[in-house]
Amino acid sequence: MELSITARQSLTAPSRPEAEHDAAAQASAPGGPWPGSRPKGRVALRQVGKTYLSSAGPVQALQDIELEIAPGSIFGIIGRSGAGKSSLLRTINRLETPTSGRIEVDGVDIATLDDAQLVQLRRRIGMIFQHFNLLSAKTVFDNIALPLRVAGVPRQQVEGRVRELLALVGLEDKADTYPRRLSGGQKQRVGIARALASGPEILLCDEATSALDPETTHAILQLLRDINRKLGITVILITHEMSVIREIADQVLVLEQGRIAELGPVWQVFGNPAHPATQALLAPLQQGLPPELLDQLQTVPPSGLHERILQLQYRGGDGLEPDLLRVAQALGGKTRLLQASVERIQGHTHGQLYIALADVTGSPDWQALTQGPTAIAHHIKELGYVTRT
């Protein structure tokens, strides 16, 4: 589905309620604890730790989490179930309180906020959920209007703003429908519209596509990216699917047993996964040598006609790309491409080529072909030999 962001101006400058109806919020200055210019959506976690007390004793859910999320970026957090992703995400809007460390949103330690300020913080941080969490007793319109109504936005403004949001997520005709009549993808669109209602700078996505089919997942991710690009909202998402990270994230944090296993730009982490947890998560995306070739693989060259099997790896960076002509020339024999999986992520190519090379004898220095300006790949590995048929 093609989505257009209409009324961009009014979405970037959201109708944040001027007059809060509760005295507590009125007592604090406009903008709450964030003085001066408009906040941007910068999130920093400083040595964050979280310990749960379970019947089996204390459980370390998070440990030494130190990270900074740039305003306007898409930050992905990935990990296996139970890695602490959910807890980590929920510390950012204080649905969960860390047992150690600090969380700063635009420089303010959110642990210092009182109840009224916390409500203000949450109006600046939208959140969407795996199971959508729409109110079944309210129509689509009323679900999206809820954050505005509880913030005391006047009726006429609510109407206009909800129509804008419905147009943004492409559900103009569903205003009076109840959530149970919507498909999963439509429900998540309502969730997104509701999360954007109070004009947040940060959007937290809790496994937002895990309950959706691949096609809908793609459409929702596109919508999230559109929102990120056009409204400049910082998107922080957790997922257990590497494909989600690959599709939209700028930075990725790999979480393993409550600790940071890896952190960096997606192309770097994908191109050169250092931690076993990352490698395990990436495994489903990577194609190895087909089983029937693996079975034939021999460590010593067989007598008679044979081919060497080479794996050429690309890890992104250095502008290195699989240049097929140069590969064939550099290998200096008859080259056959057996299998390849190559992707461009954030302008960096990574993946691998499996090549069958014939008519080359001896033991050429493959490493020489991975260095200097004439390099043809980041890494070349000789996997073995197969008999030529």
Next chain:
Amino acid sequence: MSLELSLSIPIERYGNALVDTLQMVGISGALALVAGIPLAVLLIVTAPGGFLASPRVHRVLGSIINGFRATPFIVLLVALIPLTRLVAGTTIGVWAAIVPLAISATPFFARIVEVSLREVDPGLIEAAQALGCKKWDIVRHVYLPEALPGIVGGFTITLVALISSSAMAGAVGAGGLGDLAIRYGYQRFDTQVMVIVIAVLILLVSVVQRIGDGYVRWLRER
């Protein structure tokens, strides 16, 4: 043969008894509705893990409710006479029955509402908090609307229970259908009165149950 001739007591007696019953059930039901829902909300929010978690308040409230629930209505009716005099200014008649009826129905209804509220998906509460809802907003926009089908179903059960309890109100001279059946049908062996009263009660309960069920179905299917 006209209808009056075949009736052992004047038809007005039935009419008056029905009005008395409807009055007792309606007013005490309304009181239970108004008092029971806040009580149930209080039970939920003060429960462990609720957003006003307070074990002491929760325990005291729970004990009071259990106390009233454990006392049989006929005992309550008599035991509450001093309170009834204070509140209703009389200890006989319809109003004298309404006070104990409401007091016995409230904890009953509150427990049913509590169960419905407890079944509201915690994910919805979390979502509401994340959206910037304050505590009262969560009660108003999440707990009550989401639990409404259960609350309506519970109120239907409460009304039916009240129709049944109101039969005992004759003990304080409140009249009503149950009283009619006991005085004529049982004490004077007038089987006709007994049969007619039972038929009217069955009809009344059926109507209440059907309206309640219909409303719940409408709420769930929209």
